[in-house]
Amino acid sequence: MRVVFKTSYDRDIDLHEHGQSRAKIAVLLAIMVALPFLVGDYYLAEAANTLIWALAGMGLMVAVGHTGQVSLGHAAFLAIGAYADSALMNAGLPFLVSFPVAGLITGLFGAIIAVPAVRMSGIYLAIATLAVFVIVEEMVILLEPITGGVGGIMAPSVTILGISFDRYAALPNFYWLCLAVVAVVTWGYANLMRSPTGRSFLAVRDSEVSARALGINVTRTRALAFGLSSGVTGLAGALMGHYIGFFNYELFSIFISINLLLVVTIGGLGFIQGAFLGAILITAVPQLISILRDNLVGIGIDLSGIPGLDTMIFSLILIGFIIYEPTGLYGRWLKIRTWFEIFPLARKDMFRRQKSYLKTERMK
Amino acid sequence: MSLLQVEDLAIHFGGVKAVDGVSFSVEQGEVFAIIGPNGAGKSTIFNLISRVYPPTRGTIRFDGRDITGLKAHDIAGLGIARTFQNIELFDHSTVLDNLLMGRHTHRGTNFVQDILFLPKVRQEEREHRRRVEQVIELLELEAYRKKMIAGLPYGVRKVVEIGRALAIGPKLILLDEPASGLSVEETRDVAFWIEDMRRDMGLTVLMVEHDMSLVNQVSDRVLAMANGQPLALGSPAEVQAHPDVQAAYLGTGAAA
Amino acid sequence: MELLQLMIGGLANGCIYGLVALGFVMIYKASEGVNFAQGDMMMLGAFIALGFGNTDQMGLPFGVAVLLAMVLMFGIGWGVERVVVRQIFGQPQFALVILTIALGFVFRFVAGSIWGYTPLVLETPFAGQNLRSGGIVISLADLVTIGVTLVLTLALWAFFAFTRIGLAAQAASQNQMAAYIVGVPVMRVNSLIWGLSGAVATVAGVLYATRGAIDPNIGLLGIKAFAAAVIGGLGSLPGALLGGLIIGVVEPVAGRYAPGELAKMSPYIIMLIVLVTRPGGLFSQIQMKKV
Numbered sequence: 004m005r006v007v008f009k010t011s012y013d014r015d016i017d018l019h020e021h022g023q024s025r026a027k028i029a030v031l032l033a034i035m036v037a038l039p040f041l042v043g044d045y046y047l048a049e050a051a052n053t054l055i056w057a058l059a060g061m062g063l064m065v066a067v068g069h070t071g072q073v074s075l076g077h078a079a080f081l082a083i084g085a086y087a088d089s090a091l092m093n094a095g096l097p098f099l100v101s102f103p104v105a106g107l108i109t110g111l112f113g114a115i116i117a118v119p120a121v122r123m124s125g126i127y128l129a130i131a132t133l134a135v136f137v138i139v140e141e142m143v144i145l146l147e148p149i150t151g152g153v154g155g156i157m158a159p160s161v162t163i164l165g166i167s168f169d170r171y172a173a174l175p176n177f178y179w180l181c182l183a184v185v186a187v188v189t190w191g192y193a194n195l196m197r198s199p200t201g202r203s204f205l206a207v208r209d210s211e212v213s214a215r216a217l218g219i220n221v222t223r224t225r226a227l228a229f230g231l232s233s234g235v236t237g238l239a240g241a242l243m244g245h246y247i248g249f250f251n252y253e254l255f256s257i258f259i260s261i262n263l264l265l266v267v268t269i270g271g272l273g274f275i276q277g278a279f280l281g282a283i284l285i286t287a288v289p290q291l292i293s294i295l296r297d298n299l300v301g302i303g304i305d306l307s308g309i310p311g312l313d314t315m316i317f318s319l320i321l322i323g324f325i326i327y328e329p330t331g332l333y334g335r336w337l338k339i340r341t342w343f344e345i346f347p348l349a350r351k352d353m354f355r356r357q358k359s360y361l362k363t364e365r366m367k
Numbered sequence: 368m369s370l371l372q373v374e375d376l377a378i379h380f381g382g383v384k385a386v387d388g389v390s391f392s393v394e395q396g397e398v399f400a401i402i403g404p405n406g407a408g409k410s411t412i413f414n415l416i417s418r419v420y421p422p423t424r425g426t427i428r429f430d431g432r433d434i435t436g437l438k439a440h441d442i443a444g445l446g447i448a449r450t451f452q453n454i455e456l457f458d459h460s461t462v463l464d465n466l467l468m469g470r471h472t473h474r475g476t477n478f479v480q481d482i483l484f485l486p487k488v489r490q491e492e493r494e495h496r497r498r499v500e501q502v503i504e505l506l507e508l509e510a511y512r513k514k515m516i517a518g519l520p521y522g523v524r525k526v527v528e529i530g531r532a533l534a535i536g537p538k539l540i541l542l543d544e545p546a547s548g549l550s551v552e553e554t555r556d557v558a559f560w561i562e563d564m565r566r567d568m569g570l571t572v573l574m575v576e577h578d579m580s581l582v583n584q585v586s587d588r589v590l591a592m593a594n595g596q597p598l599a600l601g602s603p604a605e606v607q608a609h610p611d612v613q614a615a616y617l618g619t620g621a622a623a
Numbered sequence: 624m625e626l627l628q629l630m631i632g633g634l635a636n637g638c639i640y641g642l643v644a645l646g647f648v649m650i651y652k653a654s655e656g657v658n659f660a661q662g663d664m665m666m667l668g669a670f671i672a673l674g675f676g677n678t679d680q681m682g683l684p685f686g687v688a689v690l691l692a693m694v695l696m697f698g699i700g701w702g703v704e705r706v707v708v709r710q711i712f713g714q715p716q717f718a719l720v721i722l723t724i725a726l727g728f729v730f731r732f733v734a735g736s737i738w739g740y741t742p743l744v745l746e747t748p749f750a751g752q753n754l755r756s757g758g759i760v761i762s763l764a765d766l767v768t769i770g771v772t773l774v775l776t777l778a779l780w781a782f783f784a785f786t787r788i789g790l791a792a793q794a795a796s797q798n799q800m801a802a803y804i805v806g807v808p809v810m811r812v813n814s815l816i817w818g819l820s821g822a823v824a825t826v827a828g829v830l831y832a833t834r835g836a837i838d839p840n841i842g843l844l845g846i847k848a849f850a851a852a853v854i855g856g857l858g859s860l861p862g863a864l865l866g867g868l869i870i871g872v873v874e875p876v877a878g879r880y881a882p883g884e885l886a887k888m889s890p891y892i893i894m895l896i897v898l899v900t901r902p903g904g905l906f907s908q909i910q911m912k913k914v
Contacts, residue, residue, distance in 0.1 A: 220440045
């Protein structure tokens with residue numbers, strides 16, 4: 004077990020506790036930057052997809068993991084981001100302007116709907132977000148001039164300062180674009196969580212009544228968290244639109260909302276790293292299934308005739324995680340790491356969950 | 368002028384008069400205790416002062432200002448901190464973070480500055496940490512700094528909650544049964560800390576407590592209550608000798 | 624006259640929403656969790672009844688088929704609680720939400736694998752029979768739906784209000800540990816409630832199937848029924864029925880006089896209005912937490 008000798012408060016304030024973890028992040032980032040030279044187009048596109056999912060996952064994580072606001076409607080924010088970005092670009096704005104503005108629009112929308120929703124808690128908030136999702140979905144169909152209605156819309160090609168970042172014509176550039184956005188958002192997110200704002204999110208999540216007693220305006224904090232959450236998800240939606248190229252309302256179905264929830268729960272609620280692990284899982288599993296399927300055909304088993312197998316497998320993974328590892332992949336990783344760090348002192352019952360009883364949530 | 372003035376305070380839940388016409392004032396630098404049997408309305412007074420409930424009637428003035436109409440989250444900023452009877456800490460954060468959360472009213476940065484983590488944010492974080500370390504030192508919480516609340520024993524949590532209230536840097540601290548559930552040694556520590564708060568930090572303390580030895584030891588004045596109404600007000604000895612108080616605790620037969 | 628006709632159809636529809644909503648409310652009453660697979664349980668129940676009853680399948684008489692389906696679905700609901708839901712006992716509500724969403728997908732996959740994804744029609748004795756009175760046509764199926772729903776709601780309400788088990792279930796939802804201490808077999812009560820909600824879902828599914836074809840995706844109706852439960856206030860059985868009826872009636876009326884998308888949005892708009900004005904639903908049970 005590493006003992007860090009701290010000589011100033013800055014050691015606790017800094018993002019990384021010691022140089023080695025900073026170096027690890029740097030190496031990881033370097034590999035990510037070099038990826039276009041290491042893998043082919045197919046896997047590069049998948050990597051870009053994973054990054055976009057991680058971005059959306061971080062967005063949802065702010066709400067679910069760090070402020071305790073469950074949302075079943077985050078697909079709506081993906082949709083708003085994607086349509087706003089495309090509409091602004093079609094109106095002649097460059098990507099560098101339309102992209103942040105799309106995020107801003109989505110964030111404002113999220114913050115505005117959060118204000119009445121703040122009075123609700125737990126399950127009721129989840130339901131309200133579901134309703135917002137359905138309403139947004141129908142609005143997309145109604146607002147045909149902007150969204151192309153049922154037919155859909157073509158996401159304009161991305162060009163920044165004359166250089167193409169088109170998803171097909173210049174895939175490496177598009178990948179780097181996604182990587183840059185994800186890196187910046189991750190940095191901002193990590194900063195947030197070590198600042199007073201991030202602490203106020205956690206305070207609101209764990210005890211509203213004492214958060215108020217400390218002078219935290221619960222309504223404003225929750226609205227801010229939900230706004231930031233939907234803003235980041237909106238950015239992910241804009242990138243997703245460009246990634247898919249041609250999309251209509253069906254891209255942003257309720258299943259996307261549920262997949263996003265899957266990303267944050269399987270990844271590990273309350274950890275930024277969890278969003279990445281979840282995103283990797285959710286983009287890798289369909290690949291693994293299709294590889295498996297191809298191999299099984301070789302030995303005479305044909306699974307392609309069974310529709311919905313992917314969703315089924317996802318569901319089983321999800322059920323497994325909720326039952327056996329509610330802290331997600333990242334929680335599991337932390338346990339494994341601790342086990343090795345204190346080897347051979349780990350006890351069998353060290354990570355046993357405390358027995359807990361459900362208390363009513365009708366009391367608020 | 369008194370630091371806290373409560374005049375004719377009342378709150379009715381439906382037909383239940385939880386607090387009914389209570390008046391008292393707490394002077395600057397004093398330790399004021401409220402005692403009374405269960406259901407006397409002691410904690411409800413705290414909840415009224417910290418604006419968890421709106422009162423049915425009456426006014427609360429702090430530092431000469433009427434705070435009866437303020438929002439719950441405006442109270443801490445005035446310099447009133449509180450603890451809760453059934454510990455309300457942030458279970459999934461460390462002790463250090465819990466204490467830092469107490470510094471919320473002193474933040475001078477907005478969320479955009481926080482996201483960018485501008486030098487000003489770091490500057491303030493250092494200051495917050497410095498203040499929190501003073502509290503940690505006072506309450507001897509050094510060993511628990513990086514521990515999660517969820518895994519801590521009851522007595523330590525109780526202390527962390529007092530620490531979080533102190534981190535606010537208040538003028539008035541409301542302690543809701545600070546000694547309940549604590550061992551004799553821990554209770555003695557609490558008594559010392561209350562002395563420290565008054566003497567070294569210049570705090571005014573308002574507490575609800577059942578442990579009469581603690582009340583006798585630290586408090587200057589005591590208000591006894593029963594059934595939402597005040598029974599007696601005075602020094603600990605005076606109040607305990609008061610026939611109505613003895614009747615409320617022991618039944619009417621014992622007072623005679 | 625046309626409006627009246629629309630409203631009668633809407634009432635029957637609303638009854639189905641109400642029945643599915645009853646399933647939500649029962650489980651909420653017992654464990655304060657929300658079973659997002661309720662709609663899919665309805666779907667599965669309808670298919671099982673179809674499997675027992677249709678002539679090209681097992682060909683049992685309609686009544687027997689429905690009864691058998693209810694028994695089987697009771698078993699499935701009970702089993703799901705025993706095998707899956709019980710594992711996350713004590714975890715926050717959120718875990719159950721995700722778990723049941725996933726369960727819903729599993730049910731859908733199972734139904735799709737057995738009966739396929741093309742719509743099928745359940746054979747019922749009252750298909751195509753109508754009553755006429757003064758220019759209004761009421762199908763027998765609608766009448767049966769309304770009647771069965773009323774009887775079932777009343778029975779369930781009485782179950783929770785008067786029987787020992789019903790009261791025990793409510794106690795368990797408010798404080799599991801306290802319920803344990805006073806001797807409520809919390810686990811067994813939960814299993815029973817899940818079983819019951821499976822049986823109620825089957826009734827809803829069969830009634831739904833009397834009014835049109837079914838496919839594995841009809842479970843999505845659960846979302847709408849859920850809106851109904853919320854409008855009524857999640858803890859109230861009559862509230863659930865009322866919520867269902869409101870949605871059922873508003874939907875076709877809005878569809879007649881406004882664009883189709885607005886009609887589809889209407890249940891959720893009503894729900895949002897209710898949630899914003901009365902965060903606990905029409906029959907609210909939320910109280911302040913004591914500190």
